[in-house]
Amino acid sequence: MMMKIGEILIRRHLISPAQLDQAIDIQASCRQKLGELLMFQGWIQPDDLEIALREQYWRQNGYWVID
Template identity: 90%
Template sequence: MMKIGEILIRRQLISQAQLDQAIDIQASCHQKLGELLMFKGLIQQDDLEMALTEQYWRQNGYWVID
């Protein structure tokens, strides 16, 4: 399964450094990664919804175009 962070990086919405920083913060606050990225102002709600939809499609075999 492709992770949310990977999807956001592939879509060039965040950088690897931003993802790494958010993961470090997430370890101490136990907040969902997408919510944390939105709180930090790195992504918008629409970006998160798109990434979650893509993740669902990939997980359930619907994602064909890559």
């Protein structure tokens, strides 16, 4: 099962569930990628997104063993 980027950012305490909900609401009207939108809002930094995307890739491809 693929873990969504928002879930990873919440698990890493980089955003709150409320921030994720707000970003998803905004995303519905602007069609921007969630990570880009979160950076634009100033809630995460580029490094935060890079780490979360790397974790998502590792999980998706069976490399993630830490939880």
